[in-house]
Amino acid sequence: MTRVRPKIGDVCEISTPKGFAYFHHTHKHIEYGHLIRIIPGIFDVRPVDFIPLIKCPSQFVTFYPLGVACAQHLITIVANLPVPASSSSFPLFRTGLPDVDGTVNTWWLWNGVNAEKIGSLRSDMVHLPLRGIVTHPFLIDRIISGYCDSTAT
Numbered sequence: 001m002t003r004v005r006p007k008i009g010d011v012c013e014i015s016t017p018k019g020f021a022y023f024h025h026t027h028k029h030i031e032y033g034h035l036i037r038i039i040p041g042i043f044d045v046r047p048v049d050f051i052p053l054i055k056c057p058s059q060f061v062t063f064y065p066l067g068v069a070c071a072q073h074l075i076t077i078v079a080n081l082p083v084p085a086s087s088s089s090f091p092l093f094r095t096g097l098p099d100v101d102g103t104v105n106t107w108w109l110w111n112g113v114n115a116e117k118i119g120s121l122r123s124d125m126v127h128l129p130l131r132g133i134v135t136h137p138f139l140i141d142r143i144i145s146g147y148c149d150s151t152a153t
Helices: 066-071 136-145
Strands: 010-016 019-029 033-043 060-064 075-080 093-096 107-110 115-119
Touching: 010 033, 010 066, 010 136, 019 060, 019 136, 033 066, 033 136, 060 136, 066 075
Parallel strands: none
Antiparallel strands: 010 019, 010 075, 019 033, 033 060, 093 107, 107 115
16 A cells, blocks of 8 residues: 555554564544554564454554654555454553652543543553553564553553
């Protein structure tokens, strides 16, 4: 595909030092921009069929300046596929500010519209994605390090 303007459903290829990684553009938020879900795995060559890959659970989700990345040719749009039902709902995010010692004692949950102060995270909330926008180098670092929402603390 030669299109450089991102659309919901775009599957994008990003080159990393370890090989190619892929993500699926699932939502666009008015303030945070493009929400992407990282497809697990690093590939030596571009897969022929992305349908099985987009059905896999996400490695993680994050906001990413996809329009800028497209315009600067940092990524390649390789397909446009419907967002699977399992990823069609906007995810719940967690966010908190670290205290002077670096620990977060007060957390907030955000559904894309409203934020709710909850204090401490319950054990079933530590897997929630962190609210924020990642830079291109930071996205690559997260991908190649194996970062995963389910193990985030």
